[in-house]
Amino acid sequence: MPWVVRDTVDENNRAVGRRWQGLDRLLPPRAELPEGCAAPFVATGGNGRPAGLAACCHEHVKSGTLNQTWGTADRFSLVVRLREADTAAALDDLMGQWRDHLAGLPGTGADDTAAMITWPARDVSGVTTLLRHGLQPITVIAVRPARPGTAAPQPGGDAGPRPAGGESLVIREAGPADLDVVTEFEMGVIRYDALFGAAILRPVTEELVRAEIQAALAVRPARAWLAERDGEPVGLVHVQPPEESRWITGMSRSGVTVYLQTMFVRPGDRGGGVGEALVRHLHAVLDARGVDTTLLHFAQLNPLSAPFWSRMGYRPLWTGWEVRPAASLR
Numbered sequence: 109m110p111w112v113v114r115d116t117v118d119e120n121n122r123a124v125g126r127r128w129q130g131l132d133r134l135l136p137p138r139a140e141l142p143e144g145c146a147a148p149f150v151a152t153g154g155n156g157r158p159a160g161l162a163a164c165c166h167e168h169v170k171s172g173t174l175n176q177t178w179g180t181a182d183r184f185s186l187v188v189r190l191r192e193a194d195t196a197a198a199l200d201d202l203m204g205q206w207r208d209h210l211a212g213l214p215g216t217g218a219d220d221t222a223a224m225i226t227w228p229a230r231d232v233s234g235v236t237t238l239l240r241h242g243l244q245p246i247t248v249i250a251v252r253p254a255r256p257g258t259a260a261p262q263p264g265g266d267a268g269p270r271p272a273g274g275e276s277l278v279i280r281e282a283g284p285a286d287l288d289v290v291t292e293f294e295m296g297v298i299r300y301d302a303l304f305g306a307a308i309l310r311p312v313t314e315e316l317v318r319a320e321i322q323a324a325l326a327v328r329p330a331r332a333w334l335a336e337r338d339g340e341p342v343g344l345v346h347v348q349p350p351e352e353s354r355w356i357t358g359m360s361r362s363g364v365t366v367y368l369q370t371m372f373v374r375p376g377d378r379g380g381g382v383g384e385a386l387v388r389h390l391h392a393v394l395d396a397r398g399v400d401t402t403l404l405h406f407a408q409l410n411p412l413s414a415p416f417w418s419r420m421g422y423r424p425l426w427t428g429w430e431v432r433p434a435a436s437l438r
């Protein structure tokens with residue numbers, strides 16, 4: 109990128125960071141514009157200064173990787189950095205340039221492709237423009253800032269406060285002997301998320317999930333907990349530690365951040381407080397471990413997620429918008 113353009117990018121990033129802080133304190137303090145596949149798209153501003161910039165990033169996700177379960181094989185993402193409060197006109201301008209760019213690329217009409225934008229959930233000024241260009245809201249990144257002062261759980265499987273879980277419910281760390289049931293519960297979430305377009309089941313998904321879980325269950329401190337009723341597992345919560353959550357921590361404020369990767373309660377055991385007991389237990393553990401921020405994804409159309417996570421102290425931070433195939437962007 110020539111130095112003049114880099115100056116423009118840096119200045120725009122600072123302005124966008126300031127605007128984000130005004131919109132939502134849990135967004136990152138500084139916006140970054142990554143290197144795209146070509147020079148950034150520029151949105152023309154009213155006073156001769158760009159109203160914003162955007163970079164198109166191409167990602168080919170190899171088959172045989174778990175990442176292919178979380179989206180299409182080829183992903184064309186527009187990273188948008190707009191500095192004015194009303195984003196509608198500038199976003200429309202950038203999306204028009206992006207649409208023409210994607211239309212000229214080979215392969216963007218193939219089934220396993222998507223055009224994607226991750227947009228700040230509280231930046232409502234852009235929503236109608238995203239819809240008009242054919243994008244759909246598929247996923248939500250939700251955030252929970254830690255509540256200081258929560259007591260640590262007692263050793264020996266104490267579940268902490270259990271307002272609805274009942275006396276017979278025990279929460280305990282999952283270990284290597286739980287591989288089968290943890291894999292079954294992880295696959296339960298993936299199958300459920302696939303109903304809403306937030307996951308894509310691949311022939312190798314289960315095998316890859318099993319291998320990932322085998323490794324995760326072997327390490328300490330624990331990162332997965334099971335809820336058991338009468339000795340039988342009925343629910344699971346699984347979190348990635350800070351060092352493995354770095355792929356997403358840049359989406360929020362700085363501090364110790366973890367990613368909650370799985371929350372699942374067996375269908376026949378839902379609505380009885382198992383999920384709440386698991387999450388309360390997890391929050392007590394995370395608070396004791398000094399975690400400042402917890403992030404998670406849920407499918408926008410999952411009817412169980414939004415009310416559950418809201419009650420548990422989470423709220424939308426970003427929305428993942430997509431259209432498949434990529435060339436069907438309007």
Ligand SMILES: CC(C)(COP(=O)(O)OP(=O)(O)OC[C@H]1O[C@@H](n2cnc3c(N)ncnc32)[C@H](O)[C@@H]1OP(=O)(O)O)[C@@H](O)C(=O)NCCC(=O)NCCS
Nearest residue numbers: 272371372373378379380381382383384405406412415416
């Ligand atoms: C989301 C999920 C984990 C919640 O688990 P759960 O054990 O049903 O959660 P809870 O029972 O604590 O709370 C769920 C609902 O039951 C209600 N509930 C809680 N205790 C209850 C009780 N004793 N009797 C009846 N209802 C009760 C809650 O009010 C809550 O309702 P609301 O969310 O509409 O306000 C579970 O539905 C699930 O596994 N869904 C499929 C996978 C999934 O969506 N995972 C999350 C992906 S991000």
